[in-house]
Structures are given as C-alpha cells and as structure tokens.
Amino acid sequence: MQTQTESVSTEQAAAMLAAIGHPVRLRLFRELVQAGPNGLPAGEMARLLDMPPSSLNFHLRALQQSGLVTSRTQGRFVIYTALFDAMSELLGFLTDNCCGGNPCMPNATSTPRCTSKPKSETS
Template identity: 50%
Template structure:
C-alpha cells in the first residue's frame, strides 16, 4: 500500500458512522450485508448511509456487488489487511514489540 492509499483509507474511517459501518461489515464477513439492513441495525438514514458507503467504497474498504435487485456491501479485506500491514511495517524497528503496559 502506498502512503496516499493509506491516507484515503484512514480518512474514510475517521468518521463515527463510517467506522461503525466498516466494523459491522468486517463482522458480517465476506457474505456482506444489504444497505437496508446496515441502515436498520445502525440507525443511519438511507441518504446518509449512501454517502458513507460511497466514501468507504472509494477508499477500497467496502466492495459492493449486485445480487438480484439488492446491492450487497462487504468489507474490502484486501485493503484492510494492506492498511494494517502499512501501519505495522516497521513496527519496533524489527525488534519484538512489547505491550504498552510492559515498557
């Protein structure tokens, strides 16, 4: 992952509703969820949810797919893993990391 991609992904997650949507989709796994179910479970109005899903999709954190007349949204696990890898790439200068409380 390149720095610009990481900034885009982090920016997309830096909002309460989008973070909640992403976490819900991670929990749902590859099967994903319909937008109506996401809106219902999180109490987000459909118009707001559309905006948030668009932002997450542009960052590659959400992958939409058509199933019949529904659009199913799933977490972009490849992007998520790349972001975690980017953030931890040089963790502790190559030395084993200690939990914060054990330093």
C-alpha cells in the same frame, strides 16, 4: 522508500484512514467486517444504524472510494462487503518495521489476517 511488505502507498493508507476516521463510517466498516465475506444488504445496514438511506449511501460511497468496501447487486438488493485484503494491507502498512525491527510486540512481525470462514447460507 517502499519495503517488501508494503503494498499500499502512503496516500492510499491516508485515504483509508480518513474514510474510517468518521464515527459513522467506522461503525459501518466494523459491521461489514463482522458480517464476513457474505456482506450485508444496504437496507439491513440502514436498519442496524437507524440511518436514512441517503446518509448511508454517502458514507458507503466514501468507504468504497477509499478501497475498503465493495458492492454487488444481488437481485434487487445491493450487498456491501469489506475488502479484507485491503484491511490487512492497511494494518501491514501501519505495523511495518514496528519498533525499528526490534521484537517489542508479540506477533508484530506478522500481518494480521482474517481467518473467519464465510457463514453458511441458509435457505
């Protein structure tokens, strides 16, 4: 049975959790979350993680297939961005009906939302 706040299925949540269940993909996803809505170019992520492009692409593809990451082409660069709505939906799925609806955790009744503002682009 699906609740009002649940917007991802159990299968979708499992796919997302499996994708970030790998240490490299979790680190990639966290880098993208920290980068905010502007995202990061693939080359910069490869440098940050000291990873060959082929390995990076393999892990980024898994994150994209899970629905946690998206990409766009900007000139000759591929920019990857965390999908914050999907992340929030996953967190909501995990915390939905926490403690049987009893107030056991502070703010357990609200789904965490990203409140960061995009970094201003400098020329």
